[in-house]
Amino acid sequence: MQKEEIMDRNKIVTNIWFTAGGGKVSKVIEYYKKIFGKDLQEGYIIPLGETPSGNAEMCEVYIFRQKYIFMSTANEHHPLNDAISLIINCENQNEIDKYWNYFTQEGEESQCGWCIDKYGLRWQVLPENLAELMSKPNSFEIMMKQKKIVIAEYLK
Numbered sequence: 001m002q003k004e005e006i007m008d009r010n011k012i013v014t015n016i017w018f019t020a021g022g023g024k025v026s027k028v029i030e031y032y033k034k035i036f037g038k039d040l041q042e043g044y045i046i047p048l049g050e051t052p053s054g055n056a057e058m059c060e061v062y063i064f065r066q067k068y069i070f071m072s073t074a075n076e077h078h079p080l081n082d083a084i085s086l087i088i089n090c091e092n093q094n095e096i097d098k099y100w101n102y103f104t105q106e107g108e109e110s111q112c113g114w115c116i117d118k119y120g121l122r123w124q125v126l127p128e129n130l131a132e133l134m135s136k137p138n139s140f141e142i143m144m145k146q147k148k149i150v151i152a153e154y155l156k
Helices: 003-008 025-039 093-105 130-134 139-145
Strands: 014-019 040-051 054-063 066-073 085-090 114-116 122-127
Touching: 025 040, 025 054, 025 066, 025 093, 085 093, 093 114, 093 122, 122 130, 130 139
Parallel strands: 014 066, 085 122
Antiparallel strands: 040 054, 054 066, 114 122
16 A cells, blocks of 8 residues: 555544654654554654744654654643553564563553553553453453553463
């Protein structure tokens, strides 16, 4: 599928406003590129200049073919919070561990598969078969005790 075809399907696009040193959105892109690799493609960085929140830039990015706009300012204007998060549906425990460990390395753990990365973006790192796991006895109690989801604990 060509990029133009992907763009045509994105009538509504999520814009995420980050705070990065000097307002450099390239710092944000570099951070996410380390974990998503070839599954993150970025467009041109658009300098927005000086704003009430300092220097600002924006860039169109695709993560797993989903379009986002990343905007970065030098000074925090509105902090990211739990009102919005991105869910990563993981194939197995190795993939859960990969994302969880990366985001919490400079971020923080939360509960029930939620974590916060170094930029304050909230993630839900979940197994793609979560519905199946949650149908097992005591699954809610298991999840409430977990920070990172450990699939094996549902299968005991």
